[in-house]
Amino acid sequence: MSWTDERVDVLKKMWGEGQSASQIAKELGGVTRNAVIGKVHRLGLSNRAGSGGGKAAAPKADTKPKAPAKPKAAPKKAASTAVAEIQEPKTESASPAPQPKVPHARRQIIPAGQPLPPQPSANEISPEVLAKVNEVEKTAKKITLMELTEKTCKWPVGDPATEQFWFCGLAVQQGKPYCEAHVSVAFQPMSSRRDRRR
DNA sequence: CCCTGATTCGC
DNA sequence: GCGAATCAGG
Numbered sequence: 001m002s003w004t005d006e007r008v009d010v011l012k013k014m015w016g017e018g019q020s021a022s023q024i025a026k027e028l029g030g031v032t033r034n035a036v037i038g039k040v041h042r043l044g045l046s047n048r049a050g051s052g053g054g055k056a057a058a059p060k061a062d063t064k065p066k067a068p069a070k071p072k073a074a075p076k077k078a079a080s081t082a083v084a085e086i087q088e089p090k091t092e093s094a095s096p097a098p099q100p101k102v103p104h105a106r107r108q109i110i111p112a113g114q115p116l117p118p119q120p121s122a123n124e125i126s127p128e129v130l131a132k133v134n135e136v137e138k139t140a141k142k143i144t145l146m147e148l149t150e151k152t153c154k155w156p157v158g159d160p161a162t163e164q165f166w167f168c169g170l171a172v173q174q175g176k177p178y179c180e181a182h183v184s185v186a187f188q189p190m191s192s193r194r195d196r197r198r
Numbered sequence: 199c200c201c202t203g204a205t206t207c208g209c
Numbered sequence: 210g211c212g213a214a215t216c217a218g219g
Contacts, residue, residue, distance in 0.1 A: 003211085020202065035212050037203060042210065046204080 001030030003039060015040055129184050136181040141169030153179035155186070 001007070007028055014024045021040070022033040040046055137157055143166060148154055153168035154177045170179035178186050 022201080032212070033203090034214080038205095038210090038212050041204075 001028070008039070008043070011036060011039060012043070012045065015045060129181075132181045133185055136168065136170065136179065139170070140166070142166035143169035153177070153182055155179070155182035 003011075010028060011024055014027065015021075015036075019027075020033075021036040025031050025033040025036045028036070140157065141152070142157070143152060145167065147169065148167055151172055153170045153172050155168040156165070157168060158165035168179055168182055170181075172178060173180050173183045176183045176187075
């Protein structure tokens, strides 16, 4: 892949929006985050601040006696021209089991304003689950932010801007940040969503 | 460990 | 110019 005008454009745009190099790389495809960063530097827009007088980058003092060479006999070297863009096969079985694993689903950055907790706006949540959560919220321990541990459900309840705010606090589901009830609403199967321009 | 950007340097 | 390897930090 080469840096066509269009690709550079996307790069500039996303970088300007504060997207991370890896996110940009993913979006562009065919390049690694290193490539993106390298390009960013070459384009001279490494500093996102960009405000006129501001100096910011390179708080580095002149010479760098960093660990230089690579006295490594044989580092690694792969040399594989693997430029494979695999689109997850998704071996979807008819099993009613929701997401067995949810690696990292990072998406666009949320502008700002509200961190917007999970709280699915009563979208497509099964009534049962909804009821269950309601019930749970009554028996929740209602702990504060500082009381959260790896073993307490971190499901937020209420408006953080008011006093009526607390975290569920019940025992979490193994490996999850929430208790059983909240896990079920937090990790929705996420209906079919297949969009990938290109 | 995951991630981030920054830098170096062979190509 | 390009980007992998590496560095430095969160």
